[in-house]
Amino acid sequence: MATTADFRNGLCIEFNGDLWIITEFQHVKPGKGPAFVRTKLKNIKTGKVVDNTFTAGVKVTTARVEQRPHQFIYKDDYGYNFMDMSTFEQVVLEEKMVPFADLMKEGQEVTILFHAETETPLTAELPTYVELTITYTEPGIKGDTATNASKPATVETGATISVPLFIGQDEKIKVDTRTYTYAERVK
Numbered sequence: 001m002a003t004t005a006d007f008r009n010g011l012c013i014e015f016n017g018d019l020w021i022i023t024e025f026q027h028v029k030p031g032k033g034p035a036f037v038r039t040k041l042k043n044i045k046t047g048k049v050v051d052n053t054f055t056a057g058v059k060v061t062t063a064r065v066e067q068r069p070h071q072f073i074y075k076d077d078y079g080y081n082f083m084d085m086s087t088f089e090q091v092v093l094e095e096k097m098v099p100f101a102d103l104m105k106e107g108q109e110v111t112i113l114f115h116a117e118t119e120t121p122l123t124a125e126l127p128t129y130v131e132l133t134i135t136y137t138e139p140g141i142k143g144d145t146a147t148n149a150s151k152p153a154t155v156e157t158g159a160t161i162s163v164p165l166f167i168g169q170d171e172k173i174k175v176d177t178r179t180y181t182y183a184e185r186v187k
Helices: none
Strands: 012-015 018-028 036-043 049-055 059-062 065-076 079-084 090-093 109-115 120-125 129-137 150-155 160-164 172-176 181-185
Touching (some): 090 120, 129 160, 150 172, 160 181
Antiparallel strands (some): 012 059, 065 109, 129 172
16 A cells, blocks of 8 residues: 555556556645645556645555566567567467567567456557668658648658658668657668
8 A cells, every 4th residue: 555645756656446557747735725646647547637636634545566578589479479589478369468569579578467466468569769770751842831740751660750851761760659759760
């Protein structure tokens, strides 16, 4: 058990029968009335983010989760297959448990969250940035625009990312996996 004083970003709690991760929290002490904690909670299974307010001092049940490094091997009819980097055991995750799966290429290292008590995989997290090669994009014409313009580009995994006009085919780019956007060109 933990109280609202123990809240921190990344803490996993049991709330309304599901597992939630605290993504943001703010302790508020108004001039009149009791203190409270405003939080943004992300559901581990669905990825849905909700706002919730806890009264200060309320006890919540924490869930022990472990992050383990895995490597993406391949995708088949059952889902995505990952290999544990230390024990070489294989884990299969359903498609809904792997957000932004279209940014993963074979051999990609990911972090899988496991519920420590039941040893069940909860979700897979890609690194913040992944490097991908552009397989197709239209050529950008100089002088086409007055402001920051972008064009669609298909990367090696089949995903379509919006990139600036100066990016060409067969170039390597960094993609932000949190926002699904172009970050920079890889040198």
